[in-house]
Structures are given as C-alpha cells and as structure tokens.
Amino acid sequence: DATSTTSAYIRFGRTTGTPCGLAKKILGQTAGWTGAPSDFRESLVKKGHQIDSLSDKWFINHCRWINWKLLSIERRFCRFLANRYFNYDRVSSLLESRFIKEIKEGKRSTLRKVLNRDVSSKKMMILCIAQVFCKRVSNDSGQIIAPSFTLELTDGWYSILARPDQFLSSKIEEGLLCEGRKLLISHADLCGGEDGVDPLDSDYEPGPGNNVPCLCIYGNGTRIAHWRSKLGFILTKHEESKEMTNSLKVERIKDIVPGGGNVPRIVLSIRERSPLQFLETSQDGSVRRVITEGAEMERRLLLEKRQSGFVELIHAEIEAECSKEVDEDAPEVWQRHISKYGGVDSMGLPTEEKQQLESWQQKRQELIRRRLKEEIDCKLEEQGLVYIPSKPFLRLLVGDDPSKGKTQSAYITIWEPSESQMEKLQEGSSVQMDCLAVKDEMFQGMLQLSANQRTPMVVITAQQSRLSNAQALLNVHARSKSSSSNSTYLDIVGSILETSVTALGWQMILTDRSGLVLRLESFESIDPPSPTAGAFPVLLFRKLKVMEFDKLAQCAVAEFTADSSFSTDPLDPAVKCLKEWMSSEEGKLRYSTHRCYVQAQLACIPLRGDSAAVKSIGYISDFEVRSRGHLVIKVVCGVGSIQTWQLPLRLIARLKYLKDTEPSVVVLTRDDEESIGRLSSLGFLLRIKGLLRFVVLPKSQGQEWDGEVVDVGRANMGALSRIFEQVLSNQSE
Structure with missing residues (x-):
C-alpha cells in the first residue's frame, strides 16, 4: 500500500533486505528493520564518505523518491521483478550515487535549478505527478461549484507544487491526469520565491496551503509523456536558431486550447496580411478606434502644427521666467556684473573670476534649456496638446503548415511589429513563432492569437510552397490605388464570378473572402482561363500587372499579360484556404450573392x-x-x-x-x-x-x-x- 506519500516510511528486513512494512515515525527505528535515515547515514560513512553537512531532510527526501521509483518499477514488471528488484542494497547504492553527483560533483536536478531561479521554468521538461490535491469549492447554500486541484510534481529528486489551469483541471477530474502520470511541460510560470529557494530549506514543504513557490502549468504547454520518458529537462542536439529556445511544438491549430495559456511554439502559414493599422486611444482611455497609417500620420502632423503654434505664443514669456528663476542661484560675481553693468563682460577681469563667469554661463544655458522644456511640456499637457502615440498592429489570417494536409485557419494580431517581423510576415511564407497568446473568445468561428515585437519568429524556408506569393484582394486594392501601381506585378488567388469576351480580348471578375472585386483584363491573343468544373472555381494567377483603380466601378483592375499564367494547384496554401472557405455555408451564400451583384x-x-x-x-x-x-x-x-x-x-x-x-x-x-x-x-x-x-x-x-x-x-x-x-x-x- 506504499505510495509517493508514504514511501519514505518503508523499512527493510535486516537479514533479507526486502521491504517489510511502514514505520510509524519517519525517523523512528524498529527492531529487526532497517531503512531509517540513520541507517543510510551509517552506510555512507562505512563507505568512506564525509557526510557531516548532510541533514536528515536530505536522506528523507531522497529515500522517498528512490523508494517510490523502485517500487513502481517492480509493480509494473511484477512478473519478472517481484521481490527481487526493490531492496535495501539497491536503495543504498542509489543514495550513494546521488551523494556523489549532488554533494561531491555539485550537480543539481531540474527542479532544484528552477527553484533556485538559475534556470527558467519555461524550459521544456518532463515531470511526474506524485500527488493530486483536491479542494471542493461550494457556495453559501453548500452546493459544490467546482473543484480546485493542486498537483505535486517531481523530477525524481525533488518536488514542487503545480497549479493547473481550467483545461488541465477538467482532465484531472476525468481521471486522465493521475498519480504516476508523466507530463511534458513547456512555458510554465514559477510563482513565488522571487529570490530563489532551495528544496532542502527547513521551511520548504510542498503541500496545499503552504507558502511555497508554485509552478503554473497550462493546457497549451502540457502533454502526456510516454511512461518510459526520462524525467528532467529535454535536451536537443542543436538549437534551430539563436532566437528560439527549446519549446513544445504544437502541431496544428486545432490542438490549441482557447484560454489554455500561451502557445509555446507553432509553425503557421501566412494566408492573408492586412495593411498596417493603428489603435488610437483617448487621453482618459475611454475611446478607442482603429485608424489607417495615413490617418495616424495626419493626426500627428496636425498635433505638431498646433503644438508649434502654441509654443510660439508662450516661448518668450516662459523663457524670461526660467531665466529669472535660474539667475537666483547665480554666483556673486555674475549677480554683481548684472546689477552694475546690465550684462557680463569678462574683459579685464582676474583669471579666477573669468573662469567662474564662463563656467556659470555654460551651466546657466543648460539649466534654462531644461527648465524651459519642463515648463513647455507642462503647458502642453494642460492644453491637451500632448501626443499620445497610437499602437500599431498587423492583422494576419494564418493556417496550419501546408505539409500537414487538411488545415485550419486562425487570426493573429501582431502588436507593434518590428521591421524584421514585417519582412518575415509575407503572404505565403511559413513562419515559426514562439509564445503566442490565445484569446478566450472566437472570431468568425476561428481562434484569435496575438504576439508582439518581442515574439521570436523564424521563416521556415524549407517548407514554403512554390506557389507562396499569392496576395489577397485587399492588398491588390491598395496597390491599385497607389500612384506607382502600373509597375507592380502580383500573384493573386481569386474565385471567378464572371467571364466575358470583349472586342479587344476578354475580362474576368474575381473575388475572395473579403468581398472585394478585381477586374482582370487581357488585350493579348490569349484564351481566357478555363478552370476545371466545379461550383466555385478558384485559380492562382501569376505575374498580373496591377492597373489604375476604377473609381466608377469601385474595383481594382489588373492585366493578364503575355508573361502571366494561371494554375489550379490544390496544394498551394492560398488556393486551399480559399477553396475551403468557398465550400462553407457562409462562403456559398456570399459567392452566390456577389455573383448576382456583378451580373x-x-x-x-x-x-x-x-x-x-x-x-x-x-x-x-x-x-x-x-x-x-x-x-x-x-x-x-x-x-x-x-x-x-x-x-x-x-x-x-x-x-x-x-x-x-x-x-x-x-x-x-x-x-x-x-x-x-x-x-x-x-x-x-x-x-x-x-x-x-x-x-x-x-x-x-x-x-x-x-x-x-x-x-x-x-x-x-x-x-x-x-x-x-x-x-x-x-x-x-
């Protein structure tokens, strides 16, 4: 009946060396039995080790985890190891091995490094569930609302309390996570013990209600490990990039749990990228609105113009006040010259006084400049003319790595993206991202992820599709309105609404999930594309020349030139994404509606x-x-x-x-x-x-x-x- 809690009380027969029972006291000795901390201490001394600095807690802790480990192995393979594997000699040998590694060689286990705060708790590691503590939460009427779970996790050497999130708590309640189960944990948070603690400290006792550091684990960063997995940090032969740390990789978007903490690592394919936008917030924070990059520039220029006009009005007055205030602390020689001559003239003065005047003049200019800036900033704030920078963000529609077969989509918002990230986040590219936040609520039935400029990102060039440059029609509209659009060539994925033959060639009307319209024209002796039969024909067009925006028809225009081409490759991620959406109920309805409008x-x-x-x-x-x-x-x-x-x-x-x-x-x-x-x-x-x-x-x-x-x-x-x-x-x- 020994468990991880009572394994430290196990005693062995002095003559047989096999387990005999549980002691009543953890330090107590029983006649005919051995296995108390004093017995193992004596055994190490006989082997020639100096153990004066070892406390009883060291022996109790390691005997607990060694006994539980050996007992669990014998129970699992009882047919082969019953009454032969778990014995006193093996426990004593493992204790000596741990003494050499930890005390003589100075090596530390995974949890000891984490508790000492010498290694981040976000590193990927495998721990074992030693105990499950359950606290039933009830309302005023005594009805149980929801159970609250706490876990004791061990690396085989020491243990730590862990607080699971709601998703993991539901798995505990289902019985999927239980005592003895090994967990692969990544991006956990260590709460408490900011200065670091040691598991051998006298006041460190992992248990519910004790004031000890706790490991917060999340559903997106936790997986069930194989029973044969070795406990401790997971080491890799090489790092993929200097920007990235070893993290749990989430394979698919469908594996992400809303509200289950940050996603440690995932490879996403960029399907659509919206233009850079800005979130403008009022001074009191009550009003928030999204504006374009051009509107943000106009807002900043207008504010700078108002600031400049206001400063011109008050500059002379404030400068005089600041000069007067600074001159009150001027040296005596300066004040004497000002009062006597109305100015400062160092000609004919002694060297010492001349140096004092020159030194004060330099210091005076700096003090006036500093006070002037402080006063002007204060006046601008009183007038409400302080610039409150808007927060830039980039909105992306992403999907699973195309090599995974059937994929799902999600939205991701990059807050304050860096220039490096802007270069990497191109439509069609596959990007590996670390530590993505996940919103609890869905948007259009899809997950919402978020990142910032500190989020590590690496372009996975080996997995990029050969048809990975297709642009969304939202970007095509922006390019078509640009003054330099006539020199722009783009790859475009769209669904055909209508095809017609004109006197000079042919034209085709395309749309995508945005609902925007592109008119594709050709004046060459080229036959119009004829896609395979299907309810919603989707084509990938390469190297289309973007023309001037048609203001009357309110649609973008592109030309299918002699260098242009098209394909229906179903493996292209952009084609695949649009086809999946067109097959949905929303896609079918919007496609048929837009087709009626175009006709x-x-x-x-x-x-x-x-x-x-x-x-x-x-x-x-x-x-x-x-x-x-x-x-x-x-x-x-x-x-x-x-x-x-x-x-x-x-x-x-x-x-x-x-x-x-x-x-x-x-x-x-x-x-x-x-x-x-x-x-x-x-x-x-x-x-x-x-x-x-x-x-x-x-x-x-x-x-x-x-x-x-x-x-x-x-x-x-x-x-x-x-x-x-x-x-x-x-x-x-």
Missing part, C-alpha cells in the same frame, strides 16, 4: 447584421415624383447599369448637406451632362457631382422600383476597403 453590374457588398441590405456606389442621373411620401431616383451604378430606387423625403436634407460640401470629381458622359441640364433645381439638389454611397433594401413583392434607399452619404474612392474594415470591426464587437 447586375452593381458595385456593392452585403451589410453585416442585416442580410437583406446592401451598399452600392453610384450617382443620381434622374428622378421622378411618384407619391407624396417619396421620390423615385435613377442611379448609375457599377459600369453604367441604371437602378430605380425609392428615396424617402427625409433623406433630402442629407443630400443638401452633401451638396454644400466639396464634391469629389467624376467623369460624366455627354448624355449624362445633357440629362442633368434638363433637370429642375430640385434635380440639382438630388444629383450631386461625385459618387454617393447608398444603403438599399431590395424591393418587396408588388413594387415597381428595384429597391428602397435607407441611407445615403458621400462615397470615398476607397469606400469598399473601409467597408470591409467596418465589417470586421462589427464582427469583433
């Missing part, structure tokens, strides 16, 4: 929260009064299709406000200009030069018009990109 030549995107409402970009070309309560307007959308929508009179005030603001420029045809000229003054109020953003509900049965406008506003040329960002923000909330 109707509408540049629009569905709104989150209201599956019926859509956003559309266009301008009003004509109107007609149908009844007292509303107007019917004709709107030119997309590439020229005219839609008839009902416009409530309450939105006329909104249009008047838009008319008073400076409109954006849109190129109109001669027919459109003549149509405008035929409109009355009300028509000029409704029809504003520039693109408008409409929120439209489709028509109900029996209506003559195509839809009802529920909101209207000025459409920015980058409206669709911001709409997509707004969709993500709404989903996050």
Whole structure:
C-alpha cells in the first residue's frame, strides 16, 4: 500500500533486505528493520564518505523518491521483478550515487535549478505527478461549484507544487491526469520565491496551503509523456536558431486550447496580411478606434502644427521666467556684473573670476534649456496638446503548415511589429513563432492569437510552397490605388464570378473572402482561363500587372499579360484556404450573392447584421415624383447599369448637406451632362457631382422600383476597403 506519500516510511528486513512494512515515525527505528535515515547515514560513512553537512531532510527526501521509483518499477514488471528488484542494497547504492553527483560533483536536478531561479521554468521538461490535491469549492447554500486541484510534481529528486489551469483541471477530474502520470511541460510560470529557494530549506514543504513557490502549468504547454520518458529537462542536439529556445511544438491549430495559456511554439502559414493599422486611444482611455497609417500620420502632423503654434505664443514669456528663476542661484560675481553693468563682460577681469563667469554661463544655458522644456511640456499637457502615440498592429489570417494536409485557419494580431517581423510576415511564407497568446473568445468561428515585437519568429524556408506569393484582394486594392501601381506585378488567388469576351480580348471578375472585386483584363491573343468544373472555381494567377483603380466601378483592375499564367494547384496554401472557405455555408451564400451583384453590374457588398441590405456606389442621373411620401431616383451604378430606387423625403436634407460640401470629381458622359441640364433645381439638389454611397433594401413583392434607399452619404474612392474594415470591426464587437 506504499505510495509517493508514504514511501519514505518503508523499512527493510535486516537479514533479507526486502521491504517489510511502514514505520510509524519517519525517523523512528524498529527492531529487526532497517531503512531509517540513520541507517543510510551509517552506510555512507562505512563507505568512506564525509557526510557531516548532510541533514536528515536530505536522506528523507531522497529515500522517498528512490523508494517510490523502485517500487513502481517492480509493480509494473511484477512478473519478472517481484521481490527481487526493490531492496535495501539497491536503495543504498542509489543514495550513494546521488551523494556523489549532488554533494561531491555539485550537480543539481531540474527542479532544484528552477527553484533556485538559475534556470527558467519555461524550459521544456518532463515531470511526474506524485500527488493530486483536491479542494471542493461550494457556495453559501453548500452546493459544490467546482473543484480546485493542486498537483505535486517531481523530477525524481525533488518536488514542487503545480497549479493547473481550467483545461488541465477538467482532465484531472476525468481521471486522465493521475498519480504516476508523466507530463511534458513547456512555458510554465514559477510563482513565488522571487529570490530563489532551495528544496532542502527547513521551511520548504510542498503541500496545499503552504507558502511555497508554485509552478503554473497550462493546457497549451502540457502533454502526456510516454511512461518510459526520462524525467528532467529535454535536451536537443542543436538549437534551430539563436532566437528560439527549446519549446513544445504544437502541431496544428486545432490542438490549441482557447484560454489554455500561451502557445509555446507553432509553425503557421501566412494566408492573408492586412495593411498596417493603428489603435488610437483617448487621453482618459475611454475611446478607442482603429485608424489607417495615413490617418495616424495626419493626426500627428496636425498635433505638431498646433503644438508649434502654441509654443510660439508662450516661448518668450516662459523663457524670461526660467531665466529669472535660474539667475537666483547665480554666483556673486555674475549677480554683481548684472546689477552694475546690465550684462557680463569678462574683459579685464582676474583669471579666477573669468573662469567662474564662463563656467556659470555654460551651466546657466543648460539649466534654462531644461527648465524651459519642463515648463513647455507642462503647458502642453494642460492644453491637451500632448501626443499620445497610437499602437500599431498587423492583422494576419494564418493556417496550419501546408505539409500537414487538411488545415485550419486562425487570426493573429501582431502588436507593434518590428521591421524584421514585417519582412518575415509575407503572404505565403511559413513562419515559426514562439509564445503566442490565445484569446478566450472566437472570431468568425476561428481562434484569435496575438504576439508582439518581442515574439521570436523564424521563416521556415524549407517548407514554403512554390506557389507562396499569392496576395489577397485587399492588398491588390491598395496597390491599385497607389500612384506607382502600373509597375507592380502580383500573384493573386481569386474565385471567378464572371467571364466575358470583349472586342479587344476578354475580362474576368474575381473575388475572395473579403468581398472585394478585381477586374482582370487581357488585350493579348490569349484564351481566357478555363478552370476545371466545379461550383466555385478558384485559380492562382501569376505575374498580373496591377492597373489604375476604377473609381466608377469601385474595383481594382489588373492585366493578364503575355508573361502571366494561371494554375489550379490544390496544394498551394492560398488556393486551399480559399477553396475551403468557398465550400462553407457562409462562403456559398456570399459567392452566390456577389455573383448576382456583378451580373447586375452593381458595385456593392452585403451589410453585416442585416442580410437583406446592401451598399452600392453610384450617382443620381434622374428622378421622378411618384407619391407624396417619396421620390423615385435613377442611379448609375457599377459600369453604367441604371437602378430605380425609392428615396424617402427625409433623406433630402442629407443630400443638401452633401451638396454644400466639396464634391469629389467624376467623369460624366455627354448624355449624362445633357440629362442633368434638363433637370429642375430640385434635380440639382438630388444629383450631386461625385459618387454617393447608398444603403438599399431590395424591393418587396408588388413594387415597381428595384429597391428602397435607407441611407445615403458621400462615397470615398476607397469606400469598399473601409467597408470591409467596418465589417470586421462589427464582427469583433
């Protein structure tokens, strides 16, 4: 019946050397029995060892773990080792071996190094569960809410208390983690004992309720080890990189436990990378909003301009006050010259006084400069003109290593990414990351991970796909709006919405999970791509030339040149990711919806929260009064299709406000200009030069018009990109 708790009480027969029973006291001796600490001390002395410095606690501790180890081995292989393996001579021999290693050679075990805080507790190690302590937590009525577990873990030499997280606690309750089970632990946190403790200290007694250091272990950093695994640190033949430490590698995203602590290490494939964004926070921290890199630059320049103007107004006054304050502590020779001559002139002065004046002049300038800066900073803070830097972050859609076969996706946010990380985190690359934080809540049914500029990252070049440069349409839109877009060539993965043949060649409309649209054109004598049969054709296009953004159609444009090519390689991670999403229920619904919009030549995107409402970009070309309560307007959308929508009179005030603001420029045809000229003054109020953003509900049965406008506003040329960002923000909330 001996366990890890009572193994130190085991005694052996003096003549046979086999286990006889348990002593009543741990230091007590029984007639005819041996195995007490004093017996092992005497045995070491007889072998010629100097053990004066060894305490009884050293013998009790090591006898406990040696006895439990040998007893467990004999029990497991009782058919071969029963009554032969666990005996006094073997225990005495192992004690002598430990004395030589620990006392004479100065070697320390894994947990002793961790408790001494000479080695980080985050290193990967294998420990064994020695005891499981359970505390039942109940409410005021006496009903048990949830059990609280504490473990005693051992490396075979010493032990430490461990506090499992909620996920591991559930496995303990299921009986999966029990006494004798070996655990592979990585990225554990040592709580308490900041200055380090020694397991042989008199006040170190691992047990529930004792004030001793505790090891916090987490589900994402803990695995069940093989029963034959050697306890202690896991050593590798070589480190993969100087940036990385030896850590437990999580193989797949599906193995990550939400709320189960940080992910020690994982290899992720970058599928989509959003542009760099900034999180702006107000001074009191109550308001937070996401802005683009350009908006952050504008905010900083505006604040610097206001600061400069304010400082110009107060600089002279504050400088005079600071000079007066500093001169109060000036040396006597300086004050004498100021009061007598109104200034300082060192000509004709003794050398000593001249040196004093020169020394004070230099010191005075530095003191005035320092006081001036302090006073100006204080005034700026009072006026609310202190710059509060926004926090930059990078949003990525990542997936499992493509070599793993069927993969899953997750979102990861890199806070304040470094330049080195920005270079490594390219779409299509496989990156090994350490210590990723995991949010408890999901986003779009996917995990949310986060990292920062201190997160170690290494590009795994050997596992990169040969088709790993495909860009998301969000980045293509950004490149298409850039002034240097005509010299940009990109690889793109998209799903085909429509293909048509034109007089000069052919064009194809593509989309992806962002909902943005790319018009692919070809003016070469090249046949259009014909993908294999399927409900959602997905193609990878290589070396497409990015053209100027089409503001009227609100879509990016690219050209399929003679150097371009396409493929349907299912092993490419970007193709695989898009195909998996297109096969989901959400993907099927959004694909069919976007296809209807494209066929109707509408540049629009569905709104989150209201599956019926859509956003559309266009301008009003004509109107007609149908009844007292509303107007019917004709709107030119997309590439020229005219839609008839009902416009409530309450939105006329909104249009008047838009008319008073400076409109954006849109190129109109001669027919459109003549149509405008035929409109009355009300028509000029409704029809504003520039693109408008409409929120439209489709028509109900029996209506003559195509839809009802529920909101209207000025459409920015980058409206669709911001709409997509707004969709993500709404989903996050």
